[in-house]
Amino acid sequence: MNSRRYSYGPWHDGPDPLAPPFDLRAALDEIGGDVMAGVSPRAALRELLRRGFADTAGLDELARKVWQRRRDIQRGHRLDGTLQEVRELLDRAVAAERAALFPDPDDAARFAEARLDALPSSTAAAVAELADYPWRSETAARDYERIKELLGAELMDSRFEGMRQALRNTSSTDAERIGEMLRALNDLLLAHLRGEDTRERFSDFMRAYGDYFPERPRNTDELIDVLAKRSAAAQRAMNSMTEEQRGELGGLMNQAFGDPRLAEQIATLDANLRALRPGEDWQSAGRFDGSDPLGFGAGTQALVDLGQLEELAEQLAQSYPGARLEDIDLDALANQIGDESRVDAQRLARLERELRGQGIFEQTTDGSLRLSPKALRRLGETALRDVHAGMDTRLGEREAHRAGAAGEPTGASRAWRFGDTEPWDTSRTVRNAILRGTAAGQRAVRLDVSDVEVMETEQRSRAAVALCVDTSWSMVAEDRWLPMKRTALALHQLISTRYRNDALQLITFGRHASVVDIGELTALDGTWEQGTNLHHALLLAGRHLRRHSDAQPVVLVVTDGEPTAHLEADGEAVFSYPPLPETVARTLGEVDRLTRLDTTITLFMLGEDERLAAFVDQLARRNGGRVIAPDPEGLSAAVVGDYLSTRRR
Incomplete structure (x- = not known):
């Protein structure tokens, strides 16, 4: 016969079959203590998951971190960062332009100074007024171009995740491609809104503009979901500003990349998304009373984070019908409060699965839970161990050792002593003879009195x-x-x-x-x-x-x-x-x-x-x-x- 060859390697197809079972002893002891205190098994399980166990944070601790993160966002920031940055760039450009005009004695310089003096106090109106201004200072011209680039980046970042990073050093060609993407996107959404089959159109769109969507949506609906969440967050960010700030920012966005058509396309995009996903939160506002200014894109992300945190808080509360720990968005949890929270949530979910899967609970005919016989045995072992620790005597001490077959074998044996009449433990006696003979180099098995072991017996009363x-x-x-x-x-x-x-x-x-x-x-x-x-x-x-x-x-x-x-x-x-x-x-x-x-x-x-x-x-x-x-x-x-x-x- 040909010898078979075997190869060994890591196991990849599911859980490790040789892994030790999940240790439920500590968790069961806690649940058992609550049940014995009068808490229902279902409530005891829920309380354990809320409390956590060993080195695993419970749902309450995870929820506390979620709400702490929410407070930090609201109390640490305010949403006028874009307005503030644009104002600083505008003031710097005007100052540089004045410095360039001052030495020039001709009337054109005086006329330009008068135009600068007459700029409206509104930042948005001033930026619009200077749209066709012939800058003499190169520094001032660069600062004004930075305003348009900044507004374009903020506008796009407020609707497309991660767009701000992709729009650094944007050229006119890049701005034109963004405009084409927006027009194609709106056409796709309108077709979907009309009920048309957009699968082929979606594929074409992603081939052309997929680099703008790091989320990699797989179909039109997923694309709409991604965009609607961010668009709604942008609207909530606007709702969170004062009326004056909303007016200023709305006016500034018309200067994004120096092309008012981009703002028009964004407005159309928002209208399409609102029609497609009316269930998103388009109306509420957040309260921001911190000192760190956020730009419009970052402010929108803050509102996205707040929405995600509220969803996580609801998932961690597990208070809605049919709630399960598998409902918790682990990626969102790790993104908001750290990777260790993902591990804690996974451990809690596994604990719940194992408690049910290892037969710790039984479901009664009325749908309630009760501890299974296996769980009760485990609680009994713990209770008996605690008793043993508090007693001086050995639990289970035999009542009386009796000679002969009248007693019951205990499973233990001992060396034979003169006068013993207990039955021989044959297998252990022969084993002792073999071990002794082998050590002495003997080939035949010969019994010696030193080899004999007898079975211990005890007389038990009922x-x-x-x-x-x-x-x-x-x-x-x-x-x-x-x-x-x-x-x-x-x-x-x-x-x-x-x-x-x-x-x-x-x-x-x-x-x-x-x-x-x-x-x-x-x-x-x-x-x-x-x-x-x-x-x-x-x-x-x-x-x-x-x-x-x-x-x-x-x-x-x-x-x-x-x-x-x-x-x-x-x-x-x-x-x-x-x-x-x-x-x-x-x-x-x-x-x-x-x-x-x-x-x-x-x-x-x-x-x-x-x-x-x-x-x-x-x-x-x-x-x-x-x-x-x-x-x-x-x-x-x-x-x-x-x-x-x-x-x-």
Whole structure:
């Protein structure tokens, strides 16, 4: 057979298939914390994206930078730069001309001086008045030509992006080509406005004048979109000026390149674009109150930037129906507030995709989101890890090591010791013999007593665990809501991963008690509900224990208040504060029934209520149970530790 040849190189077809999965642990912990605080999963996701994570700026920070950029533009500039520059050039030209006329004694020089003296105060009118003036000073003539070139560049730059740079040192031939481009452009737009097929005409136009359009539009509609945005921004720039400034600038633009026909073509272009894109903002005005003067072209760009910033602010707010992070214009974002913002927005979008794609959320039948079992496991791992860090003992410590096959294998092995009767771990024993023989140069495999390893076993007892947690309003008001949920998550994770034979039931009790799964408890909202119905909770716990009569009974109660409600025979809850004697009697009666099942109740008392302390002492004496008074942050470690110690006993 011919040997096959393989070549290796970088992967180009989509995402790297060998790349590690996106790490969602920190993000999920934050979302889980918000959900346990009563926030919906959808709102928690939205809040995380607004806040950001790790070293990634959130939507709020990006929006802040966008609005800061907007304020900088408006507060740092004003729009009279062209008027100011033209006035300076005009004054310099007139001064140079006067200096050239002063030594000349003839009447023509005096007549020219009189003409200069009679120039109108209006800059636009003065420039128009001097259109046919025979300059004697070459310096003055150059300055006046610079005025016309400046006006032409500003006029074109206000309608075509980047045109000012292309029009440096413009010759008369260049100005004539610009006029031809404008006439061809208006013809193209009019044809499109009439509904004609302009594809061929567009191609011809771009071949002839494509160098004026760095955006490289692909069809007539894209060309119109590009031009309409800038034309509308130019109109908004005019709207932002005073009436006097608008009049001056409008008059000056007739002198662009010394050819009034260019201004006429621009006016026609604006009219065509307004008819084609009436939805653009042609009416509003910006407020500029800074000290840095901007020319008309730069001012138009400032209005373009302001419009782009407002669009970005709306995209970052994500407040419109169907909003997605993919809606954010990354190029515009990078252009306005820096390339790092593009990276942040991409990371946020990827985080949202990964949270949905990796099954962190599930959609319910009513369209809302909830945390998936995978997410709950992750939150449980975090809660259990935090508990482990706060405990002195090792979580999952084996209850009892037993010899022989009666115990369950743990998966670990150890060297055989005299007196051990555990079964051999055959594969590891043979491996040890092979490794020892190979090191000694032996070809045959011979077992030695030092090679023998035995399987570790442990005798496990099965437990039926009822965790009863208080969900009355005081738990929320006293900031005990989150510690309670973390406790349930940690215990659920421990039992579901390390003590799978144990039967755990989660019971919540407020005015009524109910059995919930870990997902329901995690997403449970705090409600204004008076009543601590421990009687109902212990009743449900007793049913759970009787269903698992072969298991060791464990009842753990977390509460911050004495019983103030009990359940009647018809299922109605009776609430009273101070508690009714009947409430206390029924609760203690249920305690007695659990005691007869050989159940030891551990009650975790939160807070320092004297009436609660008196009640739990009474309960502990009747049941022979324990009372533990942890602070909220130590609740998880106290509950998990008590569960482990109960199983060991």
